[in-house]
Amino acid sequence: MTAAALPSLQADDPQSIRRIGDFLSGYSLEATRPKAADIEALKASAPKGTRIYLSAIAGKPADEVVAHAKAVRTAGFDPAPHLAARKLASPAALSSLLARLNGEAEVRHVLVIAGDSDDAAGPFASSIEVIGSGLLQRHGITGIGVAGHPDGHPRIPAETLHLSLAAKIEAAQQSGLTPEIVTQFCFDPQTIIRWIGRVRDSGIENPVRVGMAGPAGVSTLLRYAARCGVKASAAGAARQAGLVKHLFGGSAPDAIVRALAEAGRNGRLGDISAHFFSFGGVDTTARWAAAAAAGRIALDSQDGFAMTR
Numbered sequence: 317m318t319a320a321a322l323p324s325l326q327a328d329d330p331q332s333i334r335r336i337g338d339f340l341s342g343y344s345l346e347a348t349r350p351k352a353a354d355i356e357a358l359k360a361s362a363p364k365g366t367r368i369y370l371s372a373i374a375g376k377p378a379d380e381v382v383a384h385a386k387a388v389r390t391a392g393f394d395p396a397p398h399l400a401a402r403k404l405a406s407p408a409a410l411s412s413l414l415a416r417l418n419g420e421a422e423v424r425h426v427l428v429i430a431g432d433s434d435d436a437a438g439p440f441a442s443s444i445e446v447i448g449s450g451l452l453q454r455h456g457i458t459g460i461g462v463a464g465h466p467d468g469h470p471r472i473p474a475e476t477l478h479l480s481l482a483a484k485i486e487a488a489q490q491s492g493l494t495p496e497i498v499t500q501f502c503f504d505p506q507t508i509i510r511w512i513g514r515v516r517d518s519g520i521e522n523p524v525r526v527g528m529a530g531p532a533g534v535s536t537l538l539r540y541a542a543r544c545g546v547k548a549s550a551a552g553a554a555r556q557a558g559l560v561k562h563l564f565g566g567s568a569p570d571a572i573v574r575a576l577a578e579a580g581r582n583g584r585l586g587d588i589s590a591h592f593f594s595f596g597g598v599d600t601t602a603r604w605a606a607a608a609a610a611g612r613i614a615l616d617s618q619d620g621f622a623m624t625r
Contacts, residue, residue: 404438462497467502
């Protein structure tokens, strides 16, 4: 699937606004250590049942992981904790964590990643070993996310990344799990579109949650980009992610959202949806996404859009 050229954009295009709303329907959020106030605020800004991915952090105890997942579930959302393979001390530790997540927070979905540690704390050196362990299904997990990297990885060649992605999806499907791809955030919509095209060309048709940085200050975005190995510059982040012009300060992904909504028209990119990293705050990100999904936007003549109310 070669990515087609985007249609010319118009500042007054109701169909484009509708496509943006359709693309944002069913978006997910990613949070690191959401506070009780953050989760409470989400009740007024995010649709009930929104999937909230909970990032893995070095040294984060199991009690905290379970507590966050339980708070998210109690608030009416769908918690999906990250499982970092190299941070798992043993199969018993993974089994215990999964039992608590499922039993106390009704967790059904997890995102399985390798983790950024050079050395494994236990027997799991990669995410595919966790997927193939049988422990996920044993503890009520039915769906998993696997990582995609549109912008590449600082230490892993692109071809290796693609082969690994295909292998993880196949392993999940053979294990009776339903896999989806959740991508690292990227600031360039054309890079994302080309990457999805290559994934589809290779025969992978699984849903893709496209990672984008939610509204945040440019300096905050650059800090996270450096930490996550995402290609970015101050000028590039501001230009490619778009500038919020009314309700929020800093940079927002309006240009990326609009480009993906247009490129995905008529299903040309397969099953794609938005996944927002809430670097500028969970509630701020959810309010921005809700306003855009509801069409409370004014289109730019060149790329993105601005909030109107």
